[in-house]
Amino acid sequence: MKQVILSVIGLLLVLPGFAQTNTPFYYNDYWKLTTREDAVYFRTGALDTTHLVFAGAVKDYFRSGQLQMSGSYQAGLRHGPFVFYYANGQTKIKGNYDLGQRVGEWHYYYPEGSLKQRVEFTDNDFYVWEYYDSLGNTQVDNGTGTWQNSYYEPGNPSKIIVEGKFVNGKKDGKWKCSNEYGRLYYVETFKEGEFVKGKAVNAIGGRGGKYEQELNNKLLPPFKLSIAEQFIFAREDVQEEYPYLAKIVVSEEAGFNTVDVQPMYPGGMHQAYRLVTNHLVYPERARREGIQGKVFVQFVIDKDGSVTQAKTIKGIGGGCDREAERIVSLMKDWEPGYKDGEPVRVRMVLPITFQLTPNLESRY
Template sequence: MKKTILAILTIFIAGLSFGQKDSTSRDTLFEKASEGLVRFYYDDHYYLVDKDCDFKSIERLSQFIVAKNAFHGEFKDFDRNGTLILTGYYNQGVKEGVFKAYHPNKALKWEVTFAANRPIGDWKYYYPDGKPMLVVNFEDGSGKINAFWDRLGRERVVAGEGSYEFKMPFEYYNEYGYPFFERKGRIKNGLPYGYWTTNMVDEKNKKALFTEEVYNKLGVLTEGYNLFLDAQYTVPLTIVPSQPFLMSEKLLFKQCSFDDYSGFNAYLSEKLNSAFMTNPSFQHTEDEFAYRVAIDKNGEPETITLSEPLKTSTLNRYLERVLQDIPYYFPSLNQAGEPIADDLTVSGKLSISEAGVFNFHSMKIEREKQP
């Protein structure tokens, strides 16, 4: 994907027509701006999208070095209202100096200094009213929580010691149906310590216990248990705000569909990959598949049919069983924006490495009735 965008940029810089929707390039992901700058169009997860896409929410103005496939100089990101939301500096693709992000009300959201692409010193976060929220220190290279204030202004973590309770949104679709998760536990020497919990949180702030964890004195997870799946795990959810702007450097793009934007197609890939894992009996295969699923107006599947099977019948039998475990699809909408029953065609690709590692990717959903 990066090579594709680099090739387009090469043509653009060479002076050929760019940004026009023709038979070879339907999407305008970036185009020339004044003073030698390039304007890039992103969704709010920092994936490139067409400038006319409904999910476009960020525009970046920056110099760009095509030969290095890298941003250069000062850049500025603006939201859909034209409000500055992020500024910083790249030296031939390397983050250097002060980066600052802003809330929609133009108040400072966070600030940090980078050196050689790494944060140094304190990464300071602020609430929309300007009051301090969080300080993560990077003096030793890894982030440690040095201070934390709750919404009432009480300092709950002081000099890396105290109690921590922080709610964050899920960036993408999750099958649990909750838009937020809340991390809660003790901070010792700037790191999580002892018993921690994660709660799922709905729009009305109702909570459901999701995970229980135990961390050792080095901040390493030693026990993790998912109550929803009744399963253990070794990689915990983050305890500090994620930074989607880092994705902007990868120059990845998404099609202008809600299934792509929401992360649902990525969820389907992950669902299939986790089910198949690794099987050395199947090696170095490239294949494609498709299935049809009839959903009701609530997005619940009613029938699933493998319309374009994989070449290997053994894999098809298991694939059909896995597809039956996908509990939900986003419902289609009519012209009035109301959910309707529909027939979906879901297609994708399968690559199997020489070691037998499965990679389901390039998922795409076509809807029969949605205009």
């Protein structure tokens, strides 16, 4: 039996009105929910307990009480200014979201306060206009130069390094992704900002699979955001601390720890969200009987990016389960996940919320 790797993503359909709680959320160092006693970070802000998403302003803090992040959510999506801070109080990253998408100029800083890079996000891509190394040497000036980004993924002890060249703000030439020990994951080629080709590299340095869409791991948002938004529990007993999250069923094996590169929906998850809102049809029986709630659909992104094995693992009936499965099956042509430079099958769980708005109810 082929191995299937588990991951979790989340979307919602509509958020008209909701019940909420302002109880603090406590996180471990991987941003999984834990107890107050074991917390490394904590968050304040409103949770929409009907749809299980954050709503309005949120603030994250280090255990010391020092601010770690401020931002806000609209309909469960990051929206408006977000600012991240180092433990010493210096600004780390700042920029704006528009319904889940980074937009406009973002600024990144080193711990002592000097500018690291100035980046512009637009049309699901990014353009680097300024970049300085840790010694203050200019590496990218007015959009041209050599750029590098390094980061850690949860559960992966090796630092991931992405490097390549920008010309007039756009990616150009060969780009590569490797770990800090020199193990190569992939090589991509660009021309004037346009993706030309990509090749994954397998675990022993040999030729891996070729692919025709850029892998979007070069300048990811802080991993904490996605994990905190999924409400993953550090231990099973922690769930008792958060009774309003009782509807969430996510095993400890779920997460972002198991693949080198996560599957990517064309255009990003913002486009997946648009597909749901544009194509989901509220089942007649569910409307008639007032059935609302969240359907959890499990599915597999195969090695070729196709969606298979869509099935409801927790439903609400009234035709909603079948409709949620239909919508998931429409999400075609994913960029597959990669492990050790090879495409792999990745199992995902997608919660879709069905909520009747007053306008919908008044039509029937």
